[in-house]
Amino acid sequence: MQEEYLHYLWRMKRLNFNQLKLTNGAPVSVHEVGWYNLDAGPDFFNGTVSIDGIKWSGNIELHIKSSDWYAHKHHLDEAYNNVVLHVVFEHDKEVFVKGIQLPTIELKNQIDLAHLRNYEKIISNSYKVPCSNVVMDYKLSLLQQIDVSFLHRIERKGIELLDLVKIEQRDKYSILLAAILQATGGRVNKLPMQELASILPYKLIAKEQWDKTRLEALVFGSAGFLNDEVEDEYYQELKQTWRFLKHKHHLLEMNKSSWKFSGIRPYSFPTLILAQINGFLLQFDLQNLSDLKAEQIISKINKLSATYIDGYWENHFVFGKLSKKRKLNFSKLFKQNLIINGLVPYLISLKHLYSDFSFSDMAVELMEKLPSESNNVINYWKEIGFSPQNALESQGLLELNNEFCNFKKCLSCKVGTENLEK
Numbered sequence: 001m002q003e004e005y006l007h008y009l010w011r012m013k014r015l016n017f018n019q020l021k022l023t024n025g026a027p028v029s030v031h032e033v034g035w036y037n038l039d040a041g042p043d044f045f046n047g048t049v050s051i052d053g054i055k056w057s058g059n060i061e062l063h064i065k066s067s068d069w070y071a072h073k074h075h076l077d078e079a080y081n082n083v084v085l086h087v088v089f090e091h092d093k094e095v096f097v098k099g100i101q102l103p104t105i106e107l108k109n110q111i112d113l114a115h116l117r118n119y120e121k122i123i124s125n126s127y128k129v130p131c132s133n134v135v136m137d138y139k140l141s142l143l144q145q146i147d148v149s150f151l152h153r154i155e156r157k158g159i160e161l162l163d164l165v166k167i168e169q170r171d172k173y174s175i176l177l178a179a180i181l182q183a184t185g186g187r188v189n190k191l192p193m194q195e196l197a198s199i200l201p202y203k204l205i206a207k208e209q210w211d212k213t214r215l216e217a218l219v220f221g222s223a224g225f226l227n228d229e230v231e232d233e234y235y236q237e238l239k240q241t242w243r244f245l246k247h248k249h250h251l252l253e254m255n256k257s258s259w260k261f262s263g264i265r266p267y268s269f270p271t272l273i274l275a276q277i278n279g280f281l282l283q284f285d286l287q288n289l290s291d292l293k294a295e296q297i298i299s300k301i302n303k304l305s306a307t308y309i310d311g312y313w314e315n316h317f318v319f320g321k322l323s324k325k326r327k328l329n330f331s332k333l334f335k336q337n338l339i340i341n342g343l344v345p346y347l348i349s350l351k352h353l354y355s356d357f358s359f360s361d362m363a364v365e366l367m368e369k370l371p372s373e374s375n376n377v378i379n380y381w382k383e384i385g386f387s388p389q390n391a392l393e394s395q396g397l398l399e400l401n402n403e404f405c406n407f408k409k410c411l412s413c414k415v416g417t418e419n420l421e422k
Contacts (some may be wrong), residue, residue: 001087005119006062006107007043008411013037015110017362023091023104026052034060040051041079049085051103058084066104067093119420120333123408126379129401131419136385138415143393145414150396154363157341157350164197170353176286176346180277183275183342184334189270192258196223199252204245209281216278216310217241222276230320234312266317267331276334279309289343290350294365301338304330336373340368340391367392377401402412 009015010033020028028051034044040060049056059082066088074080076098083102086095091106123129129135137141162170162179185193200222208214220226221242230236245251259270266272283305289297308330315325347363350356368403370391372378373374378394381387381401388394398412410416 001064001116003062003064004409004411005116006064006087006089007036008402008417009107009111010044010060010062012417014112014115019110020105022051023106026103027311028085028103028105031055032241037342043084047085056084058082060085060087062087064089065093066091066095066106069093069102086197101404111369115420119410122410122416122420129384130410131415132384134419135415138418139386141414141418142386145400146393146396147398148414149399150367151394153395153399154344154348154360154367154401157345158352161345162349162352164194166198171202172290172350173206173286175349175353176289176343176422177202179342179346179349180280180338182314183337183340183345184269184273185270186261186273187270188264188405189273192254192260192270195254199254200249201249204249204251205281206287209286212278212282212310213279214245216275217245218251219274219278220271221246222253223253223270224258225271225274225319227253227256228319232312232320234310235319258367261318266323269317271316271318272313273334275309276330280304280330280338290347290359290362294362294369297343297366298339298369306330310351321336328367336370336391337368339372340373340395354379363413367395375397400418 012325013033020030023027028049030047030049032046032048033254034047037043037045042061042115044062047058047060049060061069061080061083062074063086065319066086068088069080069086070093071076074083075095082390083098086102086104087107088104089107089111091104091108095102095104126135131138146327159317160374161175161179161182164182165174177200181193181197181200182190195242201218205215205218217226217238220238226235226239228235229241234376246253261269284300290298309328311328315323316330317323330344344366346361347359347366351359372388372390372394375398377398378388388397403409404413404416409421
């Protein structure tokens, strides 16, 4: 028995509410099961029940055993003082709140055993996706769940992005710069990119965006890459410019050791990624980005020109070390990450910053117009029968897979609940 299953039975009212009684035999009428709480505190807020003809309003807590109340330390937490009903699978201990016995319902003999066995069968199988053998039987529910999961995903990313930027610096430009940095760092250098986003002098970069040397000096200098003894003319120019700007504006810089180079391909080295970011900034008017239509944004990203990336990086992956000459370009992955992991969270953050839902509408439109991503998760879903038609569906699928399927949270999924109730 899992507590999550009890939550499901209660919120879906999948119990015989006409025959519920307390452990002392008193009849119980449930008027409102309450609002399901996924955060800390009681499981259901603002429930309403009648016990012996007296109506009570308050919170409702569910446990496998009534003794879990003490095992979970609820008796020490004031948040549980207004619980009016305790619903348990097995009643093994009386519970008291402020010296008063807490009314308790035992469900052990009231659960549909066939339903329980079906649930246990679903979550105990060895499939990567618990319902993979039947998921395409519920395609409409799958599409609905993907939409919900997508919205949860971009909301979370938008809030995380806002948290990266100090409150006093929160404007369209500073948030967008932070979004670009976070989107392009990859998994290995995600944290260093977030650190860089937290210290970059946004207003100064906005002022110097069209001055190539100063822009590159600000980005590489803030990242901690301009303190070495490298004789390259390009490096020395950036280093001198950075020293001047750092002293004049009292700028902060990272420790270069924060950046990770081992275990990643040279094309993903943070120095090369920052060079690409500089090339992007030199040709993209960030100030007016939110005024563009979705098609215009995608077109501008697709037309990014590598000529704005300094030629130094044609034969360097890091400062001071020559490599084989190659043609510079903005990779498909770089452009994809800019939009999916950068511009979309940026638009959601603007929705929260300005209370303007048109920004979230644009985010959705962007994702609908982008092709689906290709990765191991998406490829697995294709194997079991579902092929995302655009980036909205692929991102929603990633969220569904990572936050629900991997943890077998079938009872919180539209497909899982429909499969359970078949």
